[in-house]
Amino acid sequence: MKLFPKYEGYKQKLAPFSVFARRLASAVGLACGIIAVVLFIGIAGYHWLDGLDWIDSLVEASMILGGMGPVNPITTTGAKLFASAYALFSGLVFIGVMGIVLTPIAHRILHRFHVE
Numbered sequence: 001m002k003l004f005p006k007y008e009g010y011k012q013k014l015a016p017f018s019v020f021a022r023r024l025a026s027a028v029g030l031a032c033g034i035i036a037v038v039l040f041i042g043i044a045g046y047h048w049l050d051g052l053d054w055i056d057s058l059v060e061a062s063m064i065l066g067g068m069g070p071v072n073p074i075t076t077t078g079a080k081l082f083a084s085a086y087a088l089f090s091g092l093v094f095i096g097v098m099g100i101v102l103t104p105i106a107h108r109i110l111h112r113f114h115v116e
Contacts, residue, residue: 007107010114023104031097038093039065042086050079065090 007023008015015023042061046052052060056072063071064087074080 008111010111014108014111020104020108024101027101027104031100034093034097034100035065038090042090045082045086046079049082050074050076061086065093067091067094 039058039061042065043054043057046057046060047054050057050060050072052072060071063069064083067090070083074083
């Protein structure tokens with residue numbers, strides 16, 4: 001099974017729902033994997049640079065990744081630099097993950113306009 005399935009062209013028939021569901025599940029799985037890696041980067045950064053406990057690092061990284069903002073006060077200069085870079089990086093990851101998840105849905109909707 002390919003990681004990125006080839007989509008049908010506009011002259012081809014619309015794929016069955018089972019193919020669409022498989023594509024959507026693959027996209028959601030890839031998005032979850034990306035989020036897990038980015039969350040781990042945030043947890044490690046907050047733990048090692050700011051000295052937070054693992055659970056506090058998880059909360060801090062989750063809140064930043066979710067767009068909610070910081071929870072704990074940041075004490076060191078290195079941690080402040082990491083927090084600003086991680087916040088910008090998290091915003092870009094959010095945009096990318098939404099693109100990955102919405103691609104099969106958008107393709108199916110747009111493909112319906114070209115089916116006779």
